[in-house]
Amino acid sequence: MAQPDSTPSTIDDFFLHCTELVFIASEGGALLRMSRALTRAVSPELLHTASQAGLAPLVHPDDRRAFDEAWTRLRAAAEPVLIDVRLKTADGSxxxxxxxxxxxxEKREVYGTLRDAEERIKQEIQIKLLKAINDHLPICLWAIDERGVFVLHDGKGLAAAGLDPGQFVGLNIFEIxxxxxxxxxxxxxxxxMSYFMNELKGVHWExxxxxxxxxxxxxxxxxxxxxxxxxxxxxEHELRAKLELIERQQQVIRSLSTPIIQVWDRVLTLPLVxxxxxxxAADVMEGVLREVVRTRARYAILxxxxxxxxxxxxxxxxxxLTGAIKLLGAEGIITGIHPAIAQTIVGLGVDLTSIETRSTLRQGLEHCIRRMAGASRRLGQG
Structure with missing residues (x-):
């Protein structure tokens, strides 16, 4: 088997044409040789310094200590020493x-390479982020192949379903x-892509x-x-129950705040306060009309x-409301109108001649009694 040519010209050609970022450094770290690819990748103005002081001047200040410690370990290490480090590149970043x-x-030299680690480190950060989400949030992460067979089954949320990580790997989801x-x-x-919510064994899933x-x-x-x-x-269920309770309480309060009283036979009154x-007003209308029908009232005094x-x-x-009462065969009477309310009603431009009004509730009740008494006499005479 032919031995590789190690003549100076061959080595020179290697450093000239090699696509990798390779270097030879002295025991102290000074760069003795480097590939042209390396000279193009790192900061040119620091290369001269690096040839004397080593890679350290190219290293980011925050990484300098870790780099120096790794370089110190080289002489005692049987295997290559690996370290991720930020170096100043040709564009200054x-x-x-x-x-x-x-x-x-035997050479009292250090042989080394530099490889772009940006993408790998980004992927490692993404993996760590995914692991943190997987380990701390109530979710399940899983994957199936085109047949439906689980190839991944993990996540903190599995415990809620009584499952262990990896329990379904190798099983078919359509059978489970x-x-x-x-x-x-x-x-x-x-x-x-699809989205849905379901419930399994008392556990709700999104x-x-x-x-x-x-x-x-x-x-x-x-x-x-x-x-x-x-x-x-x-x-959500607890909140909905509380809201329903509040609504029922409000209905009770509204009914108490607008009491409909039967003050006389077939005469209702609603004192508003x-x-x-x-x-x-909408609640009042509903309540009054319901009571007019239920009691067969002839008069409703507001x-x-x-x-x-x-x-x-x-x-x-x-x-x-007075118009709706009339449609039910009863008469709506308004009593106790304050001057400000009278002005508001007049401002509506509505014909008020068909609406019976009285100054006080007493006068309104007397009006109803007289009307009913008169009706009774007419019936007796007939």
Whole structure:
């Protein structure tokens, strides 16, 4: 077998044409030889310094200590020493390289290479980030191949389902869950991302199915991310129950704040007190009309003595209420109108001749009694 040529010209050609960033350094670190690729990659103005002082001047200040310690370990290391270090590049920026160096005692020199580590370090950061999410959040990360066989099954969220990491690896998801979420899963196998929520064994899940395609566009795997939202659902149910309770309490309060009283046979009265807005007006209309029908009332007195002000919209609601009472065969009477409310009602431009009004509740009740007494006499005479 022919021995490789180690003549000076061959070595020179190697350093000239080698595409890797290689170097030979002295025991103290001074660069004795380096490939042209290395001279093009790092900062040119520091190369002269590096030939005397070594790679240290090229190293980022924050990495200098770790680099010096690694260089010191070289003489005692049987294997190459590896270190990730940021070096100043030709454009003046710092870039991550992996420096692999070995001490050659018979030459009393260090042979080494520099390799771009930017992409690898980014990937390592991404892996660490993914691991942190996987280990600390209530999620499950899994993946299946095109047949539905699990190739990955991991995540803190598995514990909520009573499962262990890797438990389903090698098993087919369509056999394990023949009905749950299979439609969405088949969409993902066809290349469409899908999302859905489901419940299994008392645990609520929010799930995303992500198709993974090769360079030809064929789906080779589906990645799944499922988030345990049981606590969120429980909170939602509790909140909904509280809101329903509050609504029931508000209905009770509204009914107490607008009491409908039967003061005489077939005569209802509604004394209004306090704030009276359009929301309360709508509740009043519903309650009064319901009671008119239930009691077969002939008169409904709306007493505004306790209301000092009313906006235009609410006044309009009130007038509509008297009209609705009339449609049910009864008569709506308004009593106790304050001057400010009278001005608001007049400002609506509505014909008030058909609306019966009285100054006080007493006068309104007397009006109803007289009307009913008169009706009784007419019936008796007939």
């Amino acid at each position: 710092f870039k991550f390289f992996q420096c692999a160096a070995r001490w050659v005692p 869950y023949p009905e749950s979420g299979t439609a969405e899963l088949r969409k993902a196998l066809e290349g469409k 799930a995303w199915y992500l198709p993974i395609q090769n360079e030809r566009g064929d789906v080779t795997h589906v990645a799944g991310i499922t988030l345990d939202i049981t606590a969120t659902r429980r909170t 306090g704030m009276f807005d359009s929301v309360r 007493d505004l003595t306790g209301i000092e002000a009313m906006d235009t919209e609410t006044a309009n609601h009130l007038l509509k």
